[in-house]
Amino acid sequence: MSIISQKICTIGDFGVGKTSLIRRFVEREFSDEYLSTVGVKISRKTMDLATDKPDNSIKVQFLIWDIEGKTKFKGIAPSYLQGAKGAIIVADLTRKETILNLQEHIDLFASINPKKTKIILAFNKFDLVDQEKPINIIKDELISKNNRIISTYYTSAKTGENVDNMFYTLAENIIAEK
Amino acid sequence: MNSLDISSQEYLAIDRSLLILEKSLMVSKFADRPIEVGEDVRCGFPELIGLEAILQEIFSKQKLSFKLKDICRYCESNKSIYFNLNFILEMKDRLIILFEDVTAKNFKYQQKMQAANECKLIADRISENNNFQEIVKSQKTVLLITDRFGIINNISPAALNLFKYSRNESIDRHISILFDRNKLIFFNLVIHQNLEVICQTKTKENIYMNFSCLPIDSQQEEDSDLIFVGQKIIWRIK
Structure with missing residues (x-):
């Protein structure tokens, strides 16, 4: 069975949990210790995706680009985003400004990859908040303005909630586009 | 060729x-x-x-x-x-x-970013939470909070451990007990920036540190308390 390799990126402000989400997905581990990412680190993860055909599945290898988060002083290098088939754009539910900055990240990714690419929004650190309601308006507005967003998830790298779902959904949508 | x-x-x-x-x-x-x-x-x-x-x-x-x-x-x-x-x-x-x-350059940059990002994350948490004593106490990083004149009003256990002072010996003292006093002339300039200083412990041991400094209240920077997050300078990555 052949393996289809696809590049995806995780982007967002610093400290939102991009590295932790990847680590949870790839290594099944989590650490509370914050270690800021510099530059870019690439991880591989192979997934078996079911297809419509009987007894048939596809192996998809994600090359996941864990990209240094945006700070007040340094933006995201556009060269990292080139050639990506999809992106997980991450915000921290405990920091409103990271949610407000999502549109900026969406615009950057879309400007570098103008062809059909898929975006998932991850509202991370769900384990640290009581309810999801306060951001529903922002979330709905983002979805209505950006037709590349295929889904949004409330995630927790700590508990693993929705992490696998999110990556598999992105993989299925990218493969469906091929 | x-x-x-x-x-x-x-x-x-x-x-x-x-x-x-x-x-x-x-x-x-x-x-x-x-x-x-x-x-x-x-x-x-x-x-x-x-x-x-x-x-x-x-x-x-x-x-x-x-x-x-x-x-x-x-x-x-x-x-x-x-x-x-x-x-x-x-x-x-x-x-x-x-x-x-570019390994050497990035090790150095990583340490600076670590301190700067942690400083911002902690400043945001403190500004949104009245119970900041608990936040400081729970920090594993070297963290100091001073008033705008440099008087220490809170310090993390990791900082006490590193500088070998007790809590009582450091609270209400000027931050110059740790820093070279000359560096403090640049107090206003270092906000939002990284500051490399030689610190001195109570036992007169020199420690090279990188500090990041931010006002806790970004809306009223001039009157705000300041948060310092520091890391020992070790130009090697973990």
Whole structure:
């Protein structure tokens, strides 16, 4: 069975949990210790995706680009985003400004990859908040303005909630586009 | 000989099919897995997956060059290296990938960013939470809070441990018990910036530290307490 390799990126402000989400997905581990990412680190993860055909599945290898988060002083290098088939754009539910900055990240990714690419929004650190309601308006507005967003998830790298779902959904949508 | 002088650098030469034509002696240290001449370059350098169209643009001279900076790779020895990739067409059907080791620069940068980012995260948490004593107490990092004149009003256990002061010995004292006093002239200038200082412990031991400093209340910076997050300067990554 052949393996289809696809590049995806995780982007967002610093400290939102991009590295932790990847680590949870790839290594099944989590650490509370914050270690800021510099530059870019690439991880591989192979997934078996079911297809419509009987007894048939596809192996998809994600090359996941864990990209240094945006700070007040340094933006995201556009060269990292080139050639990506999809992106997980991450915000921290405990920091409103990271949610407000999502549109900026969406615009950057879309400007570098103008062809059909898929975006998932991850509202991370769900384990640290009581309810999801306060951001529903922002979330709905983002979805209505950006037709590349295929889904949004409330995630927790700590508990693993929705992490696998999110990556598999992105993989299925990218493969469906091929 | 090649028109491009690559004699002093690590490099790979690849063809249009992205097969390795030639490799320099030590270039394998940058690879994700062992590489051989004749193989697809993407096997050892997964960074190139997705960049096929850009590489073909360089081959066809639609693009002169392309650069990827600060790629991190974990090595077998559990250390990280950082490198830049520079793609240049050397001659028809022969593209050179130049490797630049930027590990030292990025170790230094990582430490600075770590302190700066942690400082901002903690400042945000404190500004949104009245019970900041608990936040400071729970920090594993070296953290100090001073008033705008530099009087320490809170200090994390990690900072007490590092500087060998007790809580009572440090609270309400000026931050110059830790820093070189001359550096404090720049107090207002260092806000939002990193400050490299030689600190002194109670036992007169010198410690090289990198501090990041931010006002807790970003709306009223001039009157705000200041938060300092520090790291010992060790120009080696974990």
